[in-house]
Amino acid sequence: MKADLFGKVLQEMRKERHLSQEKLAELCELDRTYISLLERGLRQPTLATLFKLAAALEINPSELVVRVEQKSD
Amino acid sequence: MKADLFGKVLQEMRKERHLSQEKLAELCELDRTYISLLERGLRQPTLATLFKLAAALEINPSELVVRVEQKSD
DNA sequence: TCTTATTGCAGACTATAGTCTGTAGTCTAA
DNA sequence: TTAGACTACAGACTATAGTCTGCAATAAGA
Secondary structure (H helix, E strand, C coil): CCCHHHHHHHHHHHHHHHCCHHHHHHCCCCCCHHHHHHHCCCCCHHHHHHHHHHHCCCHHHHHHHHHHHHHHC | CCCCCHHHHHHHCCCCCCCCHHHHHHHHCCCCHHHHHCCCCCCCCCCHHHHHHHHHHHCCCCHHHHHHHHHHC
């Protein structure tokens, strides 16, 4: 699994929902700069963080993972 | 998301495959004691670790997450 | 018994997830 | 020009993921 795939998925999902990094961070109670790190592939979320992000994006956590898998092909 | 759900799923999947913690650890290049910590809900894997575990269990990472979601209900 | 396989668990450690503060760059609208 | 919204990024920090070593407990089989 390439390190930056999740970041790309996260950014796509966030932009589709017209959310700023700051607004997303607020929704999932994470730091704004950490969202930036995730999107740039400089951090890997834990499973608990994945669930928080998915909830904020109103998507199933597993669906987020599916999108990462699809990018792996 | 309750902290120990993933651990239960992991243990179920491992036992279905008749793998010891040690063998699973070897397959995904993680420490045996860490598998134990995961199964007991004392650690949360990162996304990268989730992918490693799924590969060792010969299952899609997203399918692992689906099982955690199902336990959340 | 004894041995082997398996797992829990403690303790000390290293690597990285996640926070906090601040600065600078870009873009858009007034 | 300037002000506001957005983001990249640096640095120093705290919390937790993940490793390593070793010991104790249990169960199953010779």
